[in-house]
Structures are given as structure tokens and as C-alpha cells.
Amino acid sequence: MSPQLTLHLGHRIAMSAEDFLVADSNAAAVAWIDRWPNWPGPALVLTGPPGCGKTHLAQVWQARSSAALVPATALGRADPVQMLGGRIHCVIERPDLGVHELALLHLYNIMRERGGSLLLTAEQPVARWNIALPDLRSRLLAAASVAVLPPDDLLMAAIIAKLFDDRQVRVGQDVFDYLIARIERSFAAAQRAVEALDAASLAGQRPVTVALARAVLNMQAGITDED
Numbered sequence: 767m768s769p770q771l772t773l774h775l776g777h778r779i780a781m782s783a784e785d786f787l788v789a790d791s792n793a794a795a796v797a798w799i800d801r802w803p804n805w806p807g808p809a810l811v812l813t814g815p816p817g818c819g820k821t822h823l824a825q826v827w828q829a830r831s832s833a834a835l836v837p838a839t840a841l842g843r844a845d846p847v848q849m850l851g852g853r854i855h856c857v858i859e860r861p862d863l864g865v866h867e868l869a870l871l872h873l874y875n876i877m878r879e880r881g882g883s884l885l886l887t888a889e890q891p892v893a894r895w896n897i898a899l900p901d902l903r904s905r906l907l908a909a910a911s912v913a914v915l916p917p918d919d920l921l922m923a924a925i926i927a928k929l930f931d932d933r934q935v936r937v938g939q940d941v942f943d944y945l946i947a948r949i950e951r952s953f954a955a956a957q958r959a960v961e962a963l964d965a966a967s968l969a970g971q972r973p974v975t976v977a978l979a980r981a982v983l984n985m986q987a988g989i990t991d992e993d
Contacts, residue, residue: 786822787928789921795820795914799827807909808877809884813891814914817952823914824857824887831855831883842866846873854882862888867899874905916951925953929960930974935967937974944976948983962986 788796798810814820828835833855840849841858846869850856856877861870877884888895891911897903917925923942930937949955962982967974 786819786826787921787924789918789924791915791918791921792819792823795823795912798910798912799823799830802827802831802883805883805910808882809874809886809906809909811886811888811892811906811909811911812914813888813911815889815916815952817950817954818914818916819953820887820914821859822953824859824885827885828857833857833883833885835859838863838865838870841869841873846876850876854880856882856884858884858886860888861886862890862892862895864896867897867902871899871902871905874902917953918951919946922946922949922951922956925956926960929956930964933960933964935960935964935974940976941974941979944979945983958986959983 795812795814798805798812802810812820812823827833832853834850834853835857836849837859838861841861842865854877856873858865858870858873874884876882886906886909891913892903892906892909895903895906897906923946926942926945945956945959949959959979959982962985963974963979966978966982970978972978
């Protein structure tokens, strides 16, 4: 069996206790999180596609700042001051999907008045959000913004290595190369692939090989041997 792949990347610990791996695709976003509390304004907009790691980064910042976590859909259902529960920092998840604009503007103003910070996570940049309230739109457009890119090959390899290591499964370099070339560039896809490979390996009492990886990925894609 080939030795387990070892990659030398930085680490951040998420609230889920999973390692957050730092690479070129997320280094700019990590730098902004590390820069807090010295942000140029009360808000930072963190954008990126699903599975890129922005939720993990938000968890890192939430743990560091003791921020309240508020889904955008919850804004408008209660007074923002009550939602903060005495805290002065807040994470707002997915306001790009729609948000109570007056409530978000009120929350933004509270942060500015109290010296607090607001981290907003979204898939789309602010310019693409459907915001009708001019005051809110101007404030968010003026806020600092940073994108998290999909994981590159190095980061995907590190993610897959960690997921296998967490399960105490040793695999060869050829398996890493095979998976990296074929699965979607996301944390979620890596987790699905590793979970399925581990289950197939245990069920068949066989090591994780390229042949097993091929069979598992084909099964996930709905491809049969006859296709």
C-alpha cells in the first residue's frame, strides 16, 4: 500500500472541530477573517459557490468574535436587538436569497453605532442582490467584500486526505489522483466520495483502490457496467 499523502497547508479550526485548510483559493478570505477586528467598516461580505468553504470561515469568525448567527430568513420576525442577545457581532447567512431589508438596515446601523461587526455570507456579490431599499444597497455596496473560490487540486487533495485520515483509511496516490480528476470541486463532493468509498471498502472487505473508486463514482453517477 502506498504511503498516505501528506500536504503542508495552513490550518484553521472550525466550530465543527474540523480542520479548515488554507490554500490559494481561500487565502484572501482567510486574510480578511484574520484582519478582524480591524475591518475598514462594520460589514464584510463573504461570497462563493456552494461547498467552497465560506460557511467554515464564517464559523471560524463566529467562534472568534462570539457573534450571533442569524439566517437571513429570520430577519423581520423579531427585533434585531433581541436577536443579538446582548452581543455586538453577527453572522447573516444568505441574504442574497432575500431578506427583510428594513431589518437588515437596522441591524447594520446597530453594528455601526455599537462598534460591532457584521459578516454576511452569500453565493452572489452584492451588486447581484435584489435590494430595493437605496440606503441598504448603498451601505452593502460600500462594504468590504471577498470571494472564496472553488478548491484547487492542492486543496482538494488535502481535503480528501483529511477525510480518509479521519476514518483511519489509508489509500495510495493513484486514488487521490483519480478522485481529484473526477469529482466536483467542493467539500461536499469530497465528503460524499470518501464516505461512499469507506462504506464500499468495509462492505466488500477490500482496500480502497482506483478500481473501487471507479465503481463507486459510476454508481453515484448512475452508470452501470453495461453503459
